[in-house]
Amino acid sequence: MQELIDQLTAKAGLTADQATKAIATIKDFVKEKFPMMAGAVDNLLGDQPAPAAATTTAEAPQSGGSFLDKISDFIPGDIGQKIEDFAKNAEHKTEDAISGLKDKFAGDKK
Numbered sequence: 001m002q003e004l005i006d007q008l009t010a011k012a013g014l015t016a017d018q019a020t021k022a023i024a025t026i027k028d029f030v031k032e033k034f035p036m037m038a039g040a041v042d043n044l045l046g047d048q049p050a051p052a053a054a055t056t057t058a059e060a061p062q063s064g065g066s067f068l069d070k071i072s073d074f075i076p077g078d079i080g081q082k083i084e085d086f087a088k089n090a091e092h093k094t095e096d097a098i099s100g101l102k103d104k105f106a107g108d109k110k
Contacts, residue, residue, distance in 0.1 A: 001046040036075065 008019035027045045031038045075083060
């Protein structure tokens with residue numbers, strides 16, 4: 001991110017503050033037009049707060065938690081939440097099945 005700010009200050013004659021605001025504006029524009037790319041945009045350009053004039057309706061994914069907790073951050077609306085819930089349910093069923101198999105094989109060895 002700092003490298004991009006440095007290039008904007010050197011090549012476009014912007015101050016560091018102007019460059020930061022320009023990057024935030026572009027980042028928010030891309031996230032608004034392509035909400036499914038919000039995570040990639042945040043990873044590429046950093047997850048810095050946008051200036052007050054450049055707000056967007058797209059929400060950035062929250063850090064922390066597992067991948068399954070972030071599915072609905074990348075897929076907006078009810079569909080994203082349904083996919084996240086389905087994936088979490090599948091994870092729990094898989095864990096239960098593996099646990100059952102471990103118990104069965106442990107019992108067979110006795």
